[in-house]
Amino acid sequence: AQSVSQHNHHVILSEAASLELGCNYSYGGTVNLFWYVQYPGQHLQLLLKYFSGDPLVKGIKGFEAEFIKSKFSFNLRKPSVQWSDTAEYFCAVNARSGYSTLTFGKGTMLLVSP
Amino acid sequence: EAGVVQSPRYKIIEKKQPVAFWCNPISGHNTLYWYRQNLGQGPELLIRYENEEAVDDSQLPKDRFSAERLKGVDSTLKIQPAELGDSAVYLCASAPGQMNTEAFFGQGTRLTVV
16 A cells, blocks of 8 residues: 655745655555645645656646655645745655555645745 | 535534535546545545445444445445544545546535534
């Protein structure tokens, strides 16, 4: 079974600072990788996803993530955060072979101060 | 296109009482998930359906939790009897059922057991 580890539980940044949230997964086979975001009072929404191809994927709102297979990592980045990026961010993985359960990390709460 | 619809949004019950949650997935989505999310944690899988078949229920506490997905569309999750530790947000998500696709989440039901 796969598992996901997110390094930071809470991150506090000032507006315009750069962001990088760590995500590592554990699984012996090929995976699909996702970042979801949950804004206050809203449901989980997909930020970006990686299935195959270019390991650098771009998502909505200026976010990007890089899949590094050798490190089993899928870190989320944004060059300049905004106050509206305050939210909880979840990394998730499922196995690419066949139908597989989507497994989440514990999440990182990002607070951006204006 | 309508998203995943869950009801109720909030539920407060006394311990030992039964409770049920309902989920209507996105039309045409064969995969349906029920997750439980505790405060400050990531979603944890309770059960996954492919059409009407429960293909992953290894994390469902079967002594008190039950679920059904009649006709492979709507789903109901039941707890009987509820315990204080069941207080959490219960999330429903659906996916097209094909490989390499993301899950779409509903707003969740926030359960408080007193």
